[in-house]
Amino acid sequence: xxxxxxxxxxxxxxxxxxxxxxxxxxxxxxxxxxxxxxxxxxxxxxxxxxxxxxxxxxxxxxxxxxxxxxxxxxxxxxxxxxxxxxxxxxxxxxxxxxxxxxxxxxxxxxxxxxxxxxxxxxxxxxxxxxxxxxxxxxxxxxxxxxxxxxxxxxxxxxxxxxxxxxxxxxxxxxxxxxxxxxxxxxxxxxxxxxxxxxxxxxxxxxxxxxxxxxxxxxxxxxxxxxxxxxxxxxxxxxxxxxxxxxxxxxxxxxxxxxxxxxxxxxxxxxxxxxxxxxxxxxxxxxxxxxxxxxxxxxxxx
Amino acid sequence: xxxxxxxxxxxxxxxxxxxxxxxxxxxxxxxxxxxxxxxxxxxxxxxxxxxxxxxxxxxxxxxxxxxxxxxxxxxxxxxxxxxxxxxxxxxxxxxxxxxxxxxxxxxxxxxxxxxxxxxxxxxxxxxxxxxxxxxxxxxxxxxxxxxxxxxxxxxxxxxxxxxxxxxxxxxxxxxxxxxxxxxxxxxxxxxxxxxxxxxxxxxxxxxxxxxxxxxxxxxxxxxxxxxxxxxxxxxxxxxxxxxxxxxxxxxxxxxxxxxxxxxxxxxxxxxxxxxxxxxxxxxxxxxxxxxxxxxxxxxxxxxxxxxxxxxxxxxxxxxxxxxxxxxxxxxxxxxxxxxxxxxxxxxxxxxxxxxxxxxx
Numbered sequence: 001x002x003x004x005x006x007x008x009x010x011x012x013x014x015x016x017x018x019x020x021x022x023x024x025x026x027x028x029x030x031x032x033x034x035x036x037x038x039x040x041x042x043x044x045x046x047x048x049x050x051x052x053x054x055x056x057x058x059x060x061x062x063x064x065x066x067x068x069x070x071x072x073x074x075x076x077x078x079x080x081x082x083x084x085x086x087x088x089x090x091x092x093x094x095x096x097x098x099x100x101x102x103x104x105x106x107x108x109x110x111x112x113x114x115x116x117x118x119x120x121x122x123x124x125x126x127x128x129x130x131x132x133x134x135x136x137x138x139x140x141x142x143x144x145x146x147x148x149x150x151x152x153x154x155x156x157x158x159x160x161x162x163x164x165x166x167x168x169x170x171x172x173x174x175x176x177x178x179x180x181x182x183x184x185x186x187x188x189x190x191x192x193x194x195x196x197x198x199x200x201x202x203x204x205x206x207x208x209x210x211x212x213x214x215x216x217x218x219x220x221x222x223x224x225x226x227x228x229x230x231x232x233x234x235x236x237x238x239x240x241x242x243x244x245x246x247x248x249x250x251x252x253x254x255x256x257x258x259x260x261x262x263x264x265x266x267x268x269x270x271x272x273x274x275x276x277x278x279x280x281x282x283x284x285x286x287x288x289x290x291x292x293x294x295x296x297x298x299x300x301x
Numbered sequence: 302x303x304x305x306x307x308x309x310x311x312x313x314x315x316x317x318x319x320x321x322x323x324x325x326x327x328x329x330x331x332x333x334x335x336x337x338x339x340x341x342x343x344x345x346x347x348x349x350x351x352x353x354x355x356x357x358x359x360x361x362x363x364x365x366x367x368x369x370x371x372x373x374x375x376x377x378x379x380x381x382x383x384x385x386x387x388x389x390x391x392x393x394x395x396x397x398x399x400x401x402x403x404x405x406x407x408x409x410x411x412x413x414x415x416x417x418x419x420x421x422x423x424x425x426x427x428x429x430x431x432x433x434x435x436x437x438x439x440x441x442x443x444x445x446x447x448x449x450x451x452x453x454x455x456x457x458x459x460x461x462x463x464x465x466x467x468x469x470x471x472x473x474x475x476x477x478x479x480x481x482x483x484x485x486x487x488x489x490x491x492x493x494x495x496x497x498x499x500x501x502x503x504x505x506x507x508x509x510x511x512x513x514x515x516x517x518x519x520x521x522x523x524x525x526x527x528x529x530x531x532x533x534x535x536x537x538x539x540x541x542x543x544x545x546x547x548x549x550x551x552x553x554x555x556x557x558x559x560x561x562x563x564x565x566x567x568x569x570x571x572x573x574x575x576x577x578x579x580x581x582x583x584x585x586x587x588x589x590x591x592x593x594x595x596x597x598x599x600x601x602x603x604x605x606x607x608x609x610x611x612x613x614x615x616x617x618x619x620x621x622x623x624x625x626x627x628x629x630x631x632x633x634x635x636x637x638x639x640x641x642x643x644x645x646x647x648x649x650x651x652x653x654x655x656x657x658x659x660x661x
């Protein structure tokens with residue numbers, strides 16, 4: 001062994017020792033969390049990816065045979081259309097949640113702490129009930145012989161019941177009410193962090209309230225906005241109960257298609273491949289997020 | 302020292318996790334051990350059933366539990382496919398009886414997923430009309446469902462006497478429909494004059510075109526009862542049991558009636574109990590099967606669940622309300638077709654079904 005080699009190997013062992021010294025406490029600290037993540041996030045995800053490369057058996061079972069057939073099926077324009085449609089709806093929900101959520105979060109954040117806590121509570125209360133219950137109550141309220149229609153007829157606004165149920169606006173209403181807290185909470189915590197002195201300085205320097213908002217408040221709360229976008233967009237892309245119940249099962253989004261593959265149609269590999277596609281879309285969005293903002297800002301969540 | 306402590310903590314953490322897992326396992330093992338012992342030596346005290354929700358009277362189950370001094374655990378499925386999944390993935394481990402429908406029987410028997418039944422242990426099964434019993438060696442039929450058309454005699458704009466009437470543009474946004482590829486496509490196939498269980502792609506494609514027009518008229522898939530009673534829909538393609546509930550909810554003011562079909566056949570499907578291979582409490586399962594075939598017990602059940610019943614003696618013993626049910630008041634009861642196993646053609650159905658639902 002040459003001198004150089006010995007030197008290098010000595011350096012290597014030292015580095016290894018250093019690594020071990022640092023790694024062990026780190027492992028003890030991060031270990032439980034990592035273990036939890038591996039068990040409940042990584043492993044199921046890997047399993048989904050694994051299934052997506054399998055074959056579908058005659059009885060709808062998963063056959064252990066490598067194939068990329070499921071991914072080839074994804075190229076079918078039908079799926080492209082569904083994904084586009086789902087993205088459109090998810091984007092609309094996100095915009096609606098931001099437009100409704102931002103002023104609301106702003107309003108709460110400017111209140112004293114105890115009042116703010118109570119207002120936040122108000123947003124959370126509906127979430128103590130199951131989301132299916134909430135969806136059902138929308139159905140009951142708006143159905144043909146429901147209270148809303150009865151009221152409209154009583155008030156003489158219409159002479160025939162209006163068809164609210166199983167229409168797109170009602171689906172949107174369901175989605176927005178389901179997702180609103182996910183927009184308000186990150187927005188609130190980032191607006192709350194905003195220092196009043198900055199706003200005062202801005203107006204001292206002659207900015208109008210509108211200029212202050214667009215040049216100070218908005219850019220500084222951008223991380224909150226982006227977390228809100230991610231937190232609303234991703235779940236509304238996958239949610240299927242809303243369109244199932246309020247839309248009458250007439251319109252399928254990507255979530256419904258995945259659910260059907262695992263349920264009625266029993267093509268698990270295809271369902272898994274579709275899930276992987278959703279994962280990729282989600283991953284891309286989070287990647288974009290890290291480009292725009294520091295990942296730590298996500299902690300506002 | 303610090304390093305040692307860290308290592309110790311990490312090990313402790315790992316150990317506690319392992320301990321948790323281990324604990325659960327031994328408990329499970331103990332449970333199953335007891336069960337098999339029970340089955341071998343004395344009568345079982347536990348029966349596990351997997352079936353549709355809202356499909357059996359609680360009283361019937363309670364009576365059975367009392368009579369046999371046992372507990373009946375019922376888990377519910379949300380789709381026929383769930384039952385097939387349970388059966389094909391070793392359902393006998395968990396369940397003693399699983400409900401499935403006649404359309405799957407052929408492949409389930411071929412795959413060896415169901416136990417052959419010893420009907421001498423189910424003497425009451427002689428009450429069952431053999432015309433409705435598709436696989437008597439492997440299954441006991443429970444209740445059946447017609448999938449037919451009901452309409453509101455006051456609000457429905459047209460007369461409906463065949464499936465083709467359902468694609469009349471006058472019915473736009475009026476139909477509350479049943480869902481599922483194998484429920485929708487047969488109707489289209491019959492309307493077009495084909496075999497309802499066709500395996501020919503060109504015919505299925507034509508049926509798809511028909512269903513696109515039908516879809517225009519559909520206001521919602523599912524929830525037929527509500528949509529009929531609250532006036533959202535004036536026509537429904539649904540099960541006879543659901544129609545019956547809607548009619549009895551309207552009571553005196555019932556304006557719903559079964560459509561007077563002239564030629565088209567309606568679908569009749571049966572839900573059957575099968576015993577998954579390796580079922581652990583076979584003795585109790587046989588007793589349960591015999592109990593539901595008992596005319597008196599079944600008649601009481603029919604009062605609550607007014608579906609079509611293949612048990613002739615039970616129908617005879619059933620109360621007035623069941624026999625005079627307006628949802629059973631139609632004269633083409635014999636003109637039926639059954640869902641058959643379509644093998645690989647199922648993929649074609651599913652693809653077109655998906656296309657139908659994606660739309661545009």
